[in-house]
Amino acid sequence: MKNKKSTTTFEVIMWIPRILFLVVLMFAIMLLIRSFVNTTIDSSELQANVFANRVLYSTNAISYVDPDTQRVYPGIVDLDKLKSAISDKSLEKSISYGKKNLEIGAKFSVNDMKENKIDFFYNEDFFREQEKIAGSGFTEGPGGAKLYVKNYNIIVQKGSVLTNGVLTMSIVIPNS
Amino acid sequence: MKKRAVCCRLFSFRKSQANEVYHVLIQAAIALAVYLTMQAYIDSVSKDTLFEKVYLSKDSGLLMDTVYGSPGELTYEYKNDLVGLNRFKFSFKNQRASIDEAESKSKLTAEQPYGEDMNAPYSGNDISNSDKIVFSKTKTGLSTGKG
Numbered sequence: 332m333k334n335k336k337s338t339t340t341f342e343v344i345m346w347i348p349r350i351l352f353l354v355v356l357m358f359a360i361m362l363l364i365r366s367f368v369n370t371t372i373d374s375s376e377l378q379a380n381v382f383a384n385r386v387l388y389s390t391n392a393i394s395y396v397d398p399d400t401q402r403v404y405p406g407i408v409d410l411d412k413l414k415s416a417i418s419d420k421s422l423e424k425s426i427s428y429g430k431k432n433l434e435i436g437a438k439f440s441v442n443d444m445k446e447n448k449i450d451f452f453y454n455e456d457f458f459r460e461q462e463k464i465a466g467s468g469f470t471e472g473p474g475g476a477k478l479y480v481k482n483y484n485i486i487v488q489k490g491s492v493l494t495n496g497v498l499t500m501s502i503v504i505p506n507s
Numbered sequence: 508m509k510k511r512a513v514c515c516r517l518f519s520f521r522k523s524q525a526n527e528v529y530h531v532l533i534q535a536a537i538a539l540a541v542y543l544t545m546q547a548y549i550d551s552v553s554k555d556t557l558f559e560k561v562y563l564s565k566d567s568g569l570l571m572d573t574v575y576g577s578p579g580e581l582t583y584e585y586k587n588d589l590v591g592l593n594r595f596k597f598s599f600k601n602q603r604a605s606i607d608e609a610e611s612k613s614k615l616t617a618e619q620p621y622g623e624d625m626n627a628p629y630s631g632n633d634i635s636n637s638d639k640i641v642f643s644k645t646k647t648g649l650s651t652g653k654g
Contacts, residue, residue, distance in 0.1 A: 339526055350537070357541065361548055370557045374565045381569055382622070385576030391626050394578075403578035426575075426622035429602045434620045 375504040379479040382426070382435055383500050386453075387483065391425035392416075393439075395488055407486045408441055408498060410449075417451045426453070436461055436503050443487040443496040461503040473507040559590045560606045560617035567597060567640070568604035568619030574642045574649060575624045584654055585640040596635035599651060609635040624649070 386392045387405045393416055395409040396402070416422050428434045436458030441449045452458055465478035479502045487496040567585070574581055586592070598605040599621075606617045623629055627644065631651040634640055639654035 342526075342530065346533075353537070353541065357544065360545065364549065364552060368552060368555070368558075370561055372561055372565055374569065377569060378572075381572045381576065385572060385622070388578045389576050389624070390578055391624055401579075405578070424625045427602065427625050428620055428622055435622075 375477050375506070376479060378435070378504055379477075379481075379502040382437065382502055383481050383483075385426060386422070386437075386439075386500070389425060392422060406484075407488050407493070408496070410441075410487060410489045413441065413449065413451070417449075422453050428454075432457060433505070438462075438501040440499040440501075441485070441487060441496060442499070443489075443494050445494065458501075458503055461505055462501070464505075465503055471506070475506045476503050477506070478503050556594070556608060557615055557617070560595065560608075560615070563587070563590060563592075563595060563597075564604050564606045564617035564619040567599075567606070568621045570642065571599065571604060571621040571623075571629075571649075574644050575622065575627070577644060580646065581642070581644045583642045585642060586638065591638075592640070593636050593638055596633055597640060597651070598633045599629055599631060 387394055388403060390396055390401070390403050393408050393413050395404045395407040395412070397404070423432075432454045436454040436456075437452065438458055439451050439453070461476040462478060464474075465476040469475045470477050479500075481500045481502070483498045483500070485496050485498045487494050566587070570583070570585060574583060594609055596607045596609045598607070602620055602623045604619045604621055627646065627648045629649045629651075631649075634651060634653055637653040641652050641654050643650050643652070
């Protein structure tokens, strides 16, 4: 009788590792299923392209706007407008991501082929911070950032004088 | 008389036999519980709309950026045949396109930031139960509404 009782107790105790193993197995299957479900979409390059196009095409950015017709000339950068955009930070106002912008930063270089180069920033502190992260090769995963550099052939307007030039945009977008 | 004895013996186990039967029953109950748990989990994964919400938030947020970037006045009708738009609620507040389920408010809301032009600020209400969204940009502002 004592022998039978001990056998039953042993069997009940043996259930504990079996149930623990079962729980571990269930979590493993759940993780396996979850690993095949993708919910992240990397749209950072598209975001950079949209931002660049917005700077070029928007009425309230850096492109020349005809005062009579209000037509925007996307390939013509108005130097007077650019200088006022730099001084009063109007670009931050026309593309506003809220009080603290942790979404995007950019550096613009306008070179008019006569060695006149104007550099200006959009969200400067954030750009400098994220540029270092992207430059160090930390481009994947949370905490990383991606840098996109785009060159556009433009016409630089200084008063009534038009000259050829190149606009270089460096845009950084954090991963999360 | 003989038949009755067989019938009674069928349910009259000895204690050791009863223990074995209980063990089998416990194993069956555990197997059923595991099956039901896994089935419920797989159902929740298949019904999950997080991917659709992330996709729609990115699509509508980038569309807001594009509409703001247009060099003039613009009216754009946004439709999407891949995802039923009427299942979701769209909100454009504080420079964020937020998507949630229209029927039941879930814990996870997908958000995508967009750059608002403060010279033409956004004005509009939340949009739900609609198959299309109309974006209208004028010189003074941008608004959204049901089609």
